[in-house]
Amino acid sequence: MKLKAFIQSAENHPTTLAELRRAHEWAETEQFLGLYAYATQSGAIAFDLAFGSDFWDQVPSQWLFGIDYGRTQPQALRFLIERSNVEVRIHDGAWVVERNGFLPRRDFHMKAGFLTNSTKSRFGMVVGSGNFSSNGLRQAAECGASLHAATTMEFKKTFRSAFRAAKDLWEAATPVEDILDSYEERWAASAALEAPEPEAPAPNYDELEVFWIEAGYVTRNRGPDKPGNQIDMPRGMNRYFGFNAPDNLAVNSVIGEVTFEPPAGGPVTNNLRLGNNMMEKISLPIPETHGFDMYDGKVLVFSPQGGHYRMWALEAEDFESAFGHRLASVRVTKSGRRYGHIE
Template sequence: MSTGIFIQQGQNSTTTLSELGRVRGLVEATESLSLFAYATQSGLAAFDLEFGSEFWEGTTTRWLFGIDYGRTQPQAIRALCEKPNAAVRVHDGSWVVNQAGFLPRRDFHPKTSFLMRPDQGKIGVVAGSGNFSSNGLRQSVEAGTSTVIDPNAGDANIAEEGLNVANEFWDAATPAELILDVYEDRWKRSFARSEHEPAEDDGIPGPKDIFWIETGYVTRNRGLGRPGNQIDLPRGMSRYFGMNPPEDLPLNSTIGPINFMTPTNGPVERNLRLGNNSMEKITLPIPETHGFDIYDGKVLVFRRSGGSFILNALEAADFEATFGDRLSVVMSMGSGRRYGHID
């Protein structure tokens, strides 16, 4: 048996993701069972960047999440359900999904993965403080431990009790597909104060000091192995930035420059453009070099500071906790991504 302790300090250190990959390789895992308190789109995007399609095609995976307090993004569960060889369940899901505020009877809070090669009796375990979000898996300061069991040394019983309990929780959990539609509908309604899809003459007010937009899935415009940084904005969102492009602006034209203040490596200037799809388009600062890790599934918050805009990329739950009581009108794009301003 080998056991190690790691402290995650960002992508250039040992991370929960890198330990999952290392242990998986040592065990030559063909199966996995992972238990996390919550899941986000950013977590799945970070996981995909680390492991790729080969993992899903060669590994039978089971995922057990909580939806306590609505911290889990339903889009993350839906995307995981669509992965090859993956099964997803929700702890006490049939109860929690019907409670106001998704209050649990008992908090579900593990962050543990079992990686297994059953035909050889090999088991690896990675457990720590990081949840299934990009921050928890590779960006935030987290701590954890990893263990690889040597079946030839008679160590299998060390992980057996924990794995048995994890399987009991799995057996008692609700298949995600049974509650996902209800959860997604209630999750969206709990977030929005007055969501609507703006009419042609509704317009976006502007300029505003604080405004935001959900990113959803971000296309891998920088290559399959790197997080994307280009997103579409609804037509007219440029008004929030203080711009007022003409209605007859040709497609694929520059609307104007935006100066972003980022957590690391100073200010970055990017052009806001009108894309060929008639939507406004922005290429954001490169995430891994400007302190953002990944944009997928995050809520981008733009805060005016003089002639620049401070850019933050928040998980949905963190955005709700920080700005939820200050949201003004919440608007929705045709894709379902939401946006608006904050008073």
């Protein structure tokens, strides 16, 4: 058996996602079982980018997630169940979905993936601290280990008992289809970021120090194997960027130039324009060259600095922890993405 420990984000060490991919290629996976405490939209997109349509088409996969405390995003669950050969279950889901705050009877903290090929007697396991979010799978500082058993006897002596215990958890769990509509409804109603009353006044844009928008799903404008970097924003959001576009602006007109200051790679200047769908479109800095892993499922945060805009891409939970107590009015796009400013 081969065992490899790694520290994600350390130089010359792989990511959790890369180790999952390596185990998959070695095992020529016939069956995948993934168990994670929670799932985010960014995690689902990151996995999809790394494994591609061939994985979904060729490998039956079973997924077990927790919804403890409402950390799992319904968008992530819907994305996964729309793939081929996928079954998703929720740990103690029928009970947790009915509890205020989605409080569990017992916390579900699993973070493991099993990749098995019984025909060729190859068995892989990747376990660690990273959850099923883009940060947990490839960006944040995490630790983990991958195990490869090349014979059935090796598998039996090492992690077969863990695999069987994981299967038992999955078998006992609630099919996601039984509770997803209810979970999504209750999750949205309990979200910390609540929409304002319709008559909420517009902010004084000249005085804003921080504003934000949920990216949602980002179209893969750079190709199917790369995270997208072009997002739509609601009509009028140009005011947050210091413009005042007229209401009768023609489609495909350039509203102005926006210069971003991302965490790495230097400033990037792109046009903000009005698209054919009457949304305001902007191309953001290329994720992999400017300190981001992706924008999908993240909350984009902007801070005006001398005519430029410093920016961050945060997981929703991290955004709410950092800024939830400072939110001013929260607005909602027609597609349900939220945005606003921070006081």
